[in-house]
Amino acid sequence: MFSQLFRKQDAIMVGIDIGSHCVKAVLLAKTNSGYRLDAVAIEPIPKGAMVERAIQDIEAIGRVVAKVRKRIPKSVNYAAVAVSGQTVITKVIFMDVSLTDAELESQIAIEADSLIPYPLDEVSLDFEKLAVNEADPSKMNVLLSAARTESVEARAGALEEAGLKAKVVDVESYALGRALDVIYDQLPSDAYDKIVAVIDIGAVITLVSVIQSGKTLYTRDQVFGGEQYTNSIVAYYNKTYDEAELGKTTRDLPPNYTFEVLAPFQTALIQQIRRAVQMFMTTSGKDHVDYIVLTGGTASIDGLERLLVDELGIHTIVADPFADMEISPKVDRTLLDRHRPQFAIATGLALRSFSSCHI
Numbered sequence: 001m002f003s004q005l006f007r008k009q010d011a012i013m014v015g016i017d018i019g020s021h022c023v024k025a026v027l028l029a030k031t032n033s034g035y036r037l038d039a040v041a042i043e044p045i046p047k048g049a050m051v052e053r054a055i056q057d058i059e060a061i062g063r064v065v066a067k068v069r070k071r072i073p074k075s076v077n078y079a080a081v082a083v084s085g086q087t088v089i090t091k092v093i094f095m096d097v098s099l100t101d102a103e104l105e106s107q108i109a110i111e112a113d114s115l116i117p118y119p120l121d122e123v124s125l126d127f128e129k130l131a132v133n134e135a136d137p138s139k140m141n142v143l144l145s146a147a148r149t150e151s152v153e154a155r156a157g158a159l160e161e162a163g164l165k166a167k168v169v170d171v172e173s174y175a176l177g178r179a180l181d182v183i184y185d186q187l188p189s190d191a192y193d194k195i196v197a198v199i200d201i202g203a204v205i206t207l208v209s210v211i212q213s214g215k216t217l218y219t220r221d222q223v224f225g226g227e228q229y230t231n232s233i234v235a236y237y238n239k240t241y242d243e244a245e246l247g248k249t250t251r252d253l254p255p256n257y258t259f260e261v262l263a264p265f266q267t268a269l270i271q272q273i274r275r276a277v278q279m280f281m282t283t284s285g286k287d288h289v290d291y292i293v294l295t296g297g298t299a300s301i302d303g304l305e306r307l308l309v310d311e312l313g314i315h316t317i318v319a320d321p322f323a324d325m326e327i328s329p330k331v332d333r334t335l336l337d338r339h340r341p342q343f344a345i346a347t348g349l350a351l352r353s354f355s356s357c358h359i
Contacts, residue, residue, distance in 0.1 A: 013078045013167055014039070015175075015349030016068070018061060018155060020050050020204040020225070022297075024339075025068045026321075026346040027076060030354055035182065036326040040346075041071035042339050052204050052223065053085040053172075055154040062161020069162045071332075079164040080349040081155045084172035084207065085221055087148035089116055094139040097132060104129070108144060116146050124149045124169075145171055168352050173219035175348035176200050177209040178355075180293065182347060183319045187291050194290035197280065198319075199273060200344060201298035203227045207345075208276045210289070218280045224272045226298035229265040236260055249338075266304065270311050277312065292316040295344035321347040 017024040027039040049060040093111060095104055108127050113120055123146045133139040147169070156166040176198050183198075184191050193213050200207040204225045210218040226248075233244035237254060247253045253261075277289050292314050294305060299318050308316040320340045327336070 011078045011167065011353070012076060013080045013350065013353045014072050014076050014164070015346040015352070016065065016079045016081045016159065016164070017172075017175075017343075017346035017349060018050070018053075018055070018065075018081060018158065019045070019202055019345075020052060020227075021045055021202075022342070023061070023064045023068050024343055024346040025072060026343050026350040027072055028325075028347070028350045028353065031326060034325065035351075036328060037322050037331055037336075038328045039072050040331055040336055040339075040343060041068040042335065042342065043067045053083070054087070054151065055158060058154055058157045059161060061154075061158040065158055065162035065164065069164060077163070077165055078167040079159050080168040080170060080175075080352040081159060081166050082170040082172040082175050082345065082349055083147045083151050083155065085151075085205070087151040088171055089144075089146045090171060090173075090219065091115060091144050092130065093142050093144050094133055094136070095142050097138055097140045099140075104142070108142070112144065112146065115144065118146075118148065122149055123147065124152045147171075168349070170349060170352060171219075172345055173207055173209045173221070174216060175345050175352075176207055176295065177211045177216050177219075177348070178351050179295070179319070179321055179344040179348035180209075180211055181351065182321050182325065183293055183323075183344075185324050186317050186320065187293070188315070191291055195286060195288065196291045196293060197277060197289045198293045198295065198344070199276065199299075201225060201269070201294065201296040203230075203297065206272060206276070206296075208280070210280050210284070217286070218284055220276060220279065222272060222276065224269070225296075228268070229261070229298070229301075232261045232265060233257070262301075266301070266307060269298070269304070270307060273308065274312060277314075289314055293319050295319045295321075295341045297339070297342045299341040319344055 015026045023043050025041040029036045029038050043064050045064055046060050049057040055061050125146050127142050127144045130141040133141050152169050159166045195212045198209045202225045204227050206222040206224045208220045230244045305316040305318050318341055321344050
């Protein structure tokens with residue numbers, strides 16, 4: 001099975017987000033007033049160890065996770081991690097409502113053969129019953145998730161290298177949507193019942209997860225991210241990749257970079273987001289999106305949310321998953337403040353310690 005993907009867990013888990021360029025970690029605790037942030041960490045990944053979201057060097061990723069592990073209390077031994085990209089498939093299927101869990105599992109194994117474009121002996125499967133189908137009460141909506149076993153095992157192996165056990169292997173787009181639970185207070189009070197597009201703009205991949213009333217309506221991965229911005233700086237100003245990355249954060253770039261590099265990238269990014277919104281509306285039958293929540297490292301580009309409001313007319317914010325949380329005094333505030341939007345997926349994974357739900 002999919003590493004107990006949707007099963008309720010008792011032990012506290014650290015959320016480990018293995019991205020294209022960095023590993024991020026978030027550890028949460030439940031309090032009487034909500035959640036407390038007990039630890040965060042972020043470490044860069046060596047070039048070549050990841051290609052898009054596929055692990056190429058398990059030992060190298062394991063060494064990065066081991067560095068992250070040093071910022072997590074030693075008593076925490078379990079982790080939630082996620083898969084994404086072309087190796088992951090999620091579908092809502094319709095099954096007879098009268099089936100027992102055992103019968104459902106057997107039937108899904110049969111159905112999966114026609115739904116998944118990989119040999120079944122190469123994939124890990126899991127499912128969860130959602131709700132009775134509104135159009136046909138004799139059917140149950142069931143969320144089926146499948147991932148290439150090699151992708152699941154690579155992540156579990158990287159965690160083992162660092163002394164952590166993968167207790168949950170989730171899907172990144174669902175972890176991203178789950179993070180919205182701690183971001184709603186940054187949106188208008190009606191946001192829970194409205195259509196919210198959470199868009200994580202990473203280095204290489206942009207993830208889209210559209211949520212309404214706690215339900216995931218749509219997910220999509222797009223190969224587009226901040227790396228294109230960095231590569232433009234490299235090309236224009238004859239810098240190394242590391243110098244360009246540093247220049248992005250320190251703003252130590254030629255005065256005309258705003259017109260030569262930043263503006264064209266912003267235009268391309270807005271086009272990607274517009275296309276994602278249009279694809280959601282086309283496939284879902286919905287005619288609008290009420291709010292956009294930006295996460296990921298590239299979300300921190302100055303003024304991006306204002307540009308989206310101007311161009312798309314949709315209320316947009318840059319997420320801070322920890323805005324309403326108690327922060328442990330052990331947390332490095334400087335590191336936290338520099339990277340807040342990047343911790344959304346890791347936060348959604350950390351929340352799996354407290355909920356067995358599929359989002």
